[in-house]
Structures are given as C-alpha cells and as structure tokens.
C-alpha cells in the first residue's frame with residue numbers, strides 16, 4: 001500500500017460520480033444504531049465537522065469497526081468534493097459488530113465478512129468512491145510513496161503507551177505540515193495521557209526523546225527529528241462526559257512554526 005489516496009479496490013461497488021447524495025438522515029440513524037458499539041456515536045460528528053472545515057485530502061483511519069466514524073468522515077469528503085479515506089481493519093471483531101443489536105436492521109448477520117459489510121454500507125451511504133478499506137493486521141503501519149502525506153489520521157484500534165510511541169514515530173514524518181492526529185481513548189488512559197503531555201512538551205522545544213528515535217532506522221529518525229523541529233504541536237484532550245470507560249480522544253494538531261493559524265485561511 002503506497003498511497004492513502006488510492007481508489008477503492010477492484011470488486012468494490014462504486015457509486016458513479018454525480019450520483020445523488022443519499023439523505024443524511026439514514027447515516028444519522030446508523031450513528032445512533034451502531035455508534036454505541038465502540039462509543040463513536042458523538043465523535044463521528046466531530047470528525048465530520050473537522051473534515052468539512054479543514055478539507056483534508058488524505059485521511060487515514062486505523063480501526064474501521066462498525067464504520068460509523070469512517071462513513072461520517074467519507075460523507076464530509078464527498079460533500080467537500082475532494083479527498084479520500086483509507087480505513088484499515090483486519091476484521092478481528094467482526095462477530096462483535098455483526099451481533100450488535102443496533103446492527104440488525106442493516107442485515108449485518110447476513111454478510112460473510114467485515115469487509116463485505118463495510119463496503120455494502122459505504123455504497124448505501126453514498127461514500128463508496130471516497131472510502132477504501134484495507135483488510136490487514138497492524139502493525140506494520142502503511143508505507144507511503146515519497147511526497148505522499150496524510151492530512152488527518154484517526155487511530156482507533158489501540159491506545160497503550162507503546163502503540164502511541166510507535167504511531168508517532170511512524171506517522172509524524174508522514175503528516176502534512178498542517179494536519180491532525182486523533183488517538184481514541186489515549187486521553188483517558190492515565191499512562192498514555194501522561195506520555196502525550198510529556199511528548200508534546202518536548203516536541204514544542206524541538207526535541208525528540210531517544211525512546212522514539214531508537215525505534216527507527218537512521219534515515220527515518222532524521223525525518224522525525226526534522227519534522228518535529230519545524231512544527232508546532234497543540235494537544236487537546238477531547239473528553240466526553242459519559243458514564244463509561246474510554247471517554248475521550250487525544251487530538252494532536254500540527255502546524256508549521258509561523259505567525260498565522262493553520263490550515264491557512266483568509267485573515268484580516
């Protein structure tokens with residue numbers, strides 16, 4: 001896999017360009033019916049809004065799950081008129097998804113695989129052109145051709161400190177200069193929360209802790225160090241006030257060191 005912007009794979013049903021956008025009410029109901037399975041019933045709207053506002057061209061999601069977050073991201077891309085989402089999942093929790101009570105009305109039990117279900121729902125919600133799904137286990141994390149950068153990364157498959165370190169080491173040099181990384185649940189898991197607080201503090205004075213550098217071959221370590229030196233990082237803990245575990249997402253907003261806000265927009 002070389003390009004987060006690659007088109008849907010052969011075999012996937014693809015909505016023709018210009019086809020009418022389905023009523024958003026159907027997708028809204030899907031968020032209510034399926035969002036509770038992994039707790040993305042509200043965060044999906046946040047992602048939709050960020051995608052509408054920042055207009056990322058390449059979005060990468062690690063952990064497709066029910067597809068709730070994927071379909072809302074892809075819907076925003078479709079409404080924007082540009083941009084693609086590559087979402088990755090090995091389908092290991094397909095039994096949990098297909099048996100979720102809210103998914104009965106979408107016929108989840110009738111699909112042979114997670115992949116079949118997600119591609120069929122992408123078609124139903126009118127986002128088959130914007131969304132491509134890769135069925136594989138992580139790590140390894142996807143590689144990209146030189147010059148290909150990710151504008152928005154949503155990681156929703158693991159949030160332990162070792163994974164947070166591995167994600168940042170791999171993806172920071174591949175993020176575009178004005179981009180966002182979201183790591184689900186990292187803000188409400190104490191060790192990952194403290195790790196992120198400390199890392200971002202170091203990044204903002206241009207330093208990359210050795211623990212990150214030693215995970216990478218020499219050339220990659222240099223890419224990481226230079227990406228960090230030229231950027232400013234804002235860490236926001238998007239907590240959700242709900243009576244359950246895993247109530248929050250860490251948002252690392254990345255921008256070049258400059259005197260204007262990013263993504264660039266008109267200033268007065």
Ligand SMILES: C[S@@+](CC[C@H](N)C(=O)[O-])C[C@H]1O[C@@H](n2cnc3c(N)ncnc32)[C@H](O)[C@@H]1O
Pocket residue numbers: 038040062063064065066067068069070088089090091092093094136137138139156157158
């Ligand atoms: C929390 S769910 C994703 C929820 C999703 N964002 C949503 O809105 O429904 C995590 C998903 O990651 C997948 N997953 C977990 N570990 C994985 C791994 N090592 N490689 C690939 N997929 C994995 C599971 O199959 C599961 O579907």
